Amino acid sequence: MKFRAKLVDAACLNNFTRVSNMIAKLAKTCTLRISPDKLNFILSDKVANGGVSMWCELEQENFFSEFQMEGVSAENNAIYLELTSENLSRALKTAQNARVLKIKLTNKHFPCLTVSIELLSVSSSSRVVTHDIPVKVIPRKLWKDLQEPTVPDADVSIYLPVLKTMKSIVEKMKNISNHLIIEANLNGELNLKIETELVCVTTHFKDLGNPPLASENASQDRNSEQMAEVHIDIRKLLQFLAGQQVNPTKATCNIVKNKIVHFDLLHEDVSLQYFIPALS
């Protein structure tokens, strides 16, 4: 198993750092999948994660000037590593003014992702910073749990409002109750509802727009005013929103009635999918 990649462009480095920061906010531990043309940050829907799952994908050639990898075997040309997300984002944070950033898979008594940074400094000599991030290699038999999740047939698909606004609202709602109801319809309306014995709070978002319906068998006579709703744990939504530092290029929310809510974001050239299951 081999992996080495080199990053020289400052904008790419910023972008990669931002992705890593976002992942660190979304998942404490995640899986990094390295394949010949992609890098994926994966969180599988285990009970430990509260059923939340995440799939983040980026094309390696958009970031790295050099990229070489050799997977477990020729047929299974991929590497799955488990790491603590914060370790990577912290290492990248020290690469602010890097001339060159290199990442490679190494073995220093145990497998590590070594990030080595050559920093530009005022004087002639450059500073060399190295971080050895311990990782765990995930054996092939567990790979099946870490595949790209199938996008469910949504009852309603709607574009999300400005995430920052949504986040501040959800933050305040969290003080009232942990049980949040998300509902949306095909008329560009999205509601966030909190209901307790004493109080009911609803925030209405209008004129959001809906992406064109993908499947043909979406019933024609479906009332576009009809709301599809999901009851979820508000903290999971908040964690998702807190991870979005920048407003994405495109943000869609797909609701499967009473089952799951699926967020599909596109940050420039990085795609992020986040699934929050309904409260049982």
Added chain:
Amino acid sequence: MNSCRSAYGCVLFSPVFFQHYQWSTSVKMNDGDTISNLNCKLGMKSILPIFRCLNSLERNVEKCKIFTRSDKCKVVIQFFCRHGIKRIHNLCFQESQPLQVIFEKNMCSNTLVIQPRVLAEATVLFTSSQEEVTLAVTPLNVCIKSSNEESMDLTNSVYSEMFVGPDEFDFYQIGVNTEITFCFKELKGMLTFSEATHAPIAIHFDFPGKPMALSIDDMLLEANFILATLADEPSRASSPQSLCLSQKRKRSELIHSNSEAGKNVTSKDAEYISRKAVPKRLYSETRTKVSSSENRGSPLTERANRDISEVPESSVSDTEEVPGSSHLRKFSRMFFGAVSSDQQEHFNHPFHSLATASDSEEDVNNGSFSTF
């Protein structure tokens, strides 16, 4: 001095730092007709909240006046704020004899002078949970890296290192290649302080086990922080020979640096200092060892420093395990000539006091840290 006795800090403000500095001799004049300094200690918990909000202080306070009222054992801090508001804080102080560290900075074989900004950029590499860092130096470059104890779970912690070239330093003198390990938290604390002064930091050190000094010296203040460094495992036993050898040198240097109080240094002093040198924790075990080595005096030489600091350690390791301090045991104990309050003669030594009056500034400029 921190609670585990592995770090010591001392900041001296020159009178220039203040707009008005007045020192009046206290009522009790001793036989020697020398000025007795006011040596007192104030609780950190009392002082910190007063000076805590730097921003609001800068905005509101026009003048700050600090004076003492020894009749009531109080230090009064008055803030004259905007809009005619006056805020007064009364703090009780306790008389105490300060601890004094004797450490010859200029005799260290390795000296580095660096801008605080560069050190700050190095500290960003490590997490706040990082306990110790190692500084490895060669004539070619300096490396600062995370240092992990054997008991730590290595598979979970990130190892980081940064190499810095000589041209990033204002002064670069490496006499001996070495790697010293010290407490990260203490370095960070010192760095926060130094960033406020913008003055370059001088780092003086030798070999592992010997304390290292971080100091700032500019017109307004002089600050010295002495940190303990991790000693190399193997040899702990002190060689009485080296102790004797350095005795003569010690005594003469003690007298030499004690320009003002030269006459007052007697063998009795040195003895007293040595007995108090042992940190309290190890006190019981090391009683016997200490009394046997007379005139340990001040370890103004490198070797003496290490040996003295190691004697208590070896006795501890021979006897029982001091609970909870196994981590501390590994750090060499720094030598402190702690002056006790029931020795009258020490009252007269400006040498021993931490708060100097303006007349002893020339001692400070000696380069020797030991004279105050």
